[in-house]
Structure formats: structure tokens, C-alpha cells
Amino acid sequence: MHPPQRCSCPRRPHSLLPPGTCSLPDRRVAMLGLAALLWANAASALEQPKGPVLLTVTGKIGERNGAGSADFDLAMLDALPQHSFVTRTPWFEGAHKFSGPLLREVLAAAGAKGSSLRAVALNDYKVEIPIEDARLFPLIMATRLDNQPMRVRDKGPLFIVYPFDDSADLRSERYYSRSAWQLRRLEVR
Secondary structure, eight states, X not given: OOOOOBOOSOOOTTOOSOTTBOSSOOHHHHHHHXXXXXXXXXHHSOOOOSSOEEEEEEESBSOOSSSSSEEEEHHHHHHSOEEEEEEEOTTSSSEEEEEEEBHHHHHHHTTBOOSXXXXXXXXXXXXXXXXXXXXHSOOEEESEETTEEOOGGGTOSXXXXXXXXXXXXXXXXXXXXTOOBSEEEEEEO
């Protein structure tokens, strides 16, 4: 056991420490605490994309890695938990397997705080999607169609897909119109 460290700090009369010891943390402990805090903050921050940006999330978000935006490349989307389902859609013959992260997980990674989304496609098609949909249904931000990366001509590289075969209620124009393909941007409102 080491003897108490001496300090030039004025001792407070109510201190329970022995005379001549300091109640302030020693400089090394303070520096280690600061380093740990900075490391934890950096670890929770959204990393920078290393590849081409596929998705930009703007608006009411708490995490940013771009100029006022959260940008995602394919590797970042693939690093999120992956999900898949097989469903029929009006745009493809028969049932197909769609895979990728859940929309709610992408929104959580960006720290989304709004109540609705404006999805914007490569051709500037825009559609409003209530964020509640992402909470109620396992919406997939599909990066893959039948286990293959989605190409632009196959409605990729990103496609918000509802699990249409899970419920007859989802097989309606209301939800079909919210399935944004060739997605490039989400604006959180």
C-alpha cells in the first residue's frame, strides 16, 4: 500500500481524508478518465463511409458523419444486423427474397428523432413514410434481391420493402406507394 499523496490543495474542514492529502483526483486519473470519455464518444459516433455513399439521411438526426447528414456506404449498411423475407410485390414476377438492415435500425444508427420520412429516389420520386411504419412492420432497406446486390435496373441499390405477404392490409396502394426503390436520401421530419 502506498502512503497518501501530499497535495498543496487547501484541506476542507469537513473532509474525512487524513491531513495533507487531497480530495481532488490525481492528474493521471483525470487524464485517463478524459481519454476514456473521448474514446467512448468516438466509438458511438457514426464512422465515415469508405466506399461510395448509397444513402444520405438528413433532417432531425443526432448522428452525423457528413455536412449535416448521416452518410452510409454498402459496408456500413451491411454492418447493421441483417434481415430477410420472401414476399411478392407488384414490380416482380413471383415471390423474391429481399435482404438488408431493417429501416428502423438505419434510422437508429442516424439518431433519427422525427415522426415522418421523405424518401427520395435517384429519379427524384418522393414519398412520405410515417416513421411509425418502421416500428410496426419489419421494413427492410433491401440491399440484396435473391442474395445478389441490387442493381439500379433491378430497383436498387436500395429499396424500402414492406413484408406484403405478411398481411392483406399491406397489399394496398397505400403501402405499395411507400416502397421507395432506387432510394438515395431519407429526410427525417
